[in-house]
Amino acid sequence: MFSYFAKHADMLLGAFAEHLLIVFETLFLSVILAAVISYFLLKSEKATNMVIQIFSAVYSIPSMALFAMLIPLLGLGNATAIPVLVAYNQYLLIRNIMSGMQQVDKSMLEAGTGMGMSHWQLVTRVQLPLAMPSIVAGIRLSIVSTTGIAVIAASINAGGLGKILLSGLRTMNVNKILWGTILSVIIALIADVGLRQLEKRIRR
Amino acid sequence: MTAVELKNVNKQFPGMSYKALDNVSVTIEEGEFITILGSSGCGKTTLIKTINRLYEPDSGDIFLYGKNIRDTNPVELRRSIGYVIQQIGLFPHMTVRDNIATIPKLLKWDKAKTDEQVDRLLSLVQLDPAEFRNRYPSQLSGGQQQRIGLARALIADPKVMLLDEPFGAIDAINREKLQNELKKIHAESHKTYLFVTHDIREAFKLGTKIIIMNQGKILQYATAQEIICKPADRFVKELIQTTTDVSKDYVSGGEGI
Numbered sequence: 250m251f252s253y254f255a256k257h258a259d260m261l262l263g264a265f266a267e268h269l270l271i272v273f274e275t276l277f278l279s280v281i282l283a284a285v286i287s288y289f290l291l292k293s294e295k296a297t298n299m300v301i302q303i304f305s306a307v308y309s310i311p312s313m314a315l316f317a318m319l320i321p322l323l324g325l326g327n328a329t330a331i332p333v334l335v336a337y338n339q340y341l342l343i344r345n346i347m348s349g350m351q352q353v354d355k356s357m358l359e360a361g362t363g364m365g366m367s368h369w370q371l372v373t374r375v376q377l378p379l380a381m382p383s384i385v386a387g388i389r390l391s392i393v394s395t396t397g398i399a400v401i402a403a404s405i406n407a408g409g410l411g412k413i414l415l416s417g418l419r420t421m422n423v424n425k426i427l428w429g430t431i432l433s434v435i436i437a438l439i440a441d442v443g444l445r446q447l448e449k450r451i452r453r
Numbered sequence: 454m455t456a457v458e459l460k461n462v463n464k465q466f467p468g469m470s471y472k473a474l475d476n477v478s479v480t481i482e483e484g485e486f487i488t489i490l491g492s493s494g495c496g497k498t499t500l501i502k503t504i505n506r507l508y509e510p511d512s513g514d515i516f517l518y519g520k521n522i523r524d525t526n527p528v529e530l531r532r533s534i535g536y537v538i539q540q541i542g543l544f545p546h547m548t549v550r551d552n553i554a555t556i557p558k559l560l561k562w563d564k565a566k567t568d569e570q571v572d573r574l575l576s577l578v579q580l581d582p583a584e585f586r587n588r589y590p591s592q593l594s595g596g597q598q599q600r601i602g603l604a605r606a607l608i609a610d611p612k613v614m615l616l617d618e619p620f621g622a623i624d625a626i627n628r629e630k631l632q633n634e635l636k637k638i639h640a641e642s643h644k645t646y647l648f649v650t651h652d653i654r655e656a657f658k659l660g661t662k663i664i665i666m667n668q669g670k671i672l673q674y675a676t677a678q679e680i681i682c683k684p685a686d687r688f689v690k691e692l693i694q695t696t697t698d699v700s701k702d703y704v705s706g707g708e709g710i
Binding site: 354356357358359360361362363364365366367370375378379 | 505507528529530531532533536538540541542543544545546555556559602605606615
């Protein structure tokens with residue numbers, strides 16, 4: 250098994266790097282999109298619930314189906330894979346961002362407003378820091394979820410560890426299956442442990 | 454000089470059978486300590502929240518030092534008015550120093566001036582700056598937290614202070630102390646205070662003049678003695694009678710403040 254790794258290190262690490270890149274790109278775009286959507290949702294609890302419900306419905310669609318639906322529009326490869334992964338993340342991120350923001354005590358918002366904070370200052374100086382633990386928890390979840398779903402994305406030619414796994418399945422190559430699995434678990438684990446540390450530091 | 458003036462101010466909240474403010478007109482002179490007394494739902498909190506535009510009245514005008522507050526940007530207006538609430542609302546992720554420095558940060562004071570003022574305010578509210586500066590709100594008692602709340606509202610030296618039942622959730626002994634200190638701070642500052650309370654003793658003890666409200670209307674606006682001697686109507690009369698020791702203090706010579 251280790252000799253297999255030594256022999257095919259280039260291919261395995263290449264796929265690992267590709268996978269990391271997909272996860273990273275997805276995360277970057279997801280967080281920006283979720284932040285923008287959340288900012289506009291701050292003023293209306295009704296709209297928040299509606300948007301979260303829509304994204305939870307999206308989240309429940311099997312990834313294969315969603316990929317298949319988008320291929321005619323966006324084609325094969327990352328062009329389809331990343332938008333789908335970003336869409337899945339919105340549920341995890343927006344739900345956590347909004348619940349963090351809504352849990353901030355109303356009296357602090359009143360005190361802040363009453364002292365002359367603008368809406369933006371209230372959000373960035375009071376709500377956001379207090380919601381941070383919940384937001385980081387959402388990011389942690391979304392990394393783990395993206396790592397998993399990105400494996401499936403290999404079936405529409407998006408590359409990454411899924412490529413190794415799928416070809417391993419096709420040719421019944423146990424080494425490929427094992428290494429594909431181990432490496433994707435490593436990504437999820439690193440992200441999980443790293444962000445847990447970050448969460449602890451934020452909570453102090 | 455007139456500090457605050459309300460002219461025919463009306464405010465009705467949806468789903469309420471009577472107005473929270475029913476054609477309220479009142480003139481408050483600079484340097485007064487006005488207590489606003491009434492039971493919950495009488496409009497007393499609404500009254501002060503229209504002054505810093507947390508609520509916008511349905512009709513009527515409010516003037517601050519002769520200037521219609523409608524013509525002032527609400528954010529800037531609020532930075533010039535001190536505001537203290539019962540729930541205190543300290544920011545738990547900030548130290549005592551940073552909490553008190555909230556408005557200085559908004560006004561972009563330099564660090565040296567901010568630090569100097571934070572220490573001055575801590576001393577003013579009887580907390581040792583060296584000991585408390587770097588603490589977090591969770592490490593303070595309720596009484597200490599409200600002292601920080603007061604310091605935070607006082608730091609930019611506002612001409613008008615709005616206090617919404619600031620001592621409502623504080624135990625009796627500390628409340629007494631805080632009342633005495635606030636009275637002293639006010640006496641030395643020549644600023645105008647508007648203090649909402651439902652505690653008759655507190656209202657009579659602190660107020661240079663008292664506004665008594667019921668169902669959105671001001672029933673009487675007078676000094677403690679005038680209210681005791683000449684209650685405006687039956688509601689006021691009954692209200693005073695519920696606390697006999699208050700009336701005794703004032704009828705027998707006006708001592709006891």
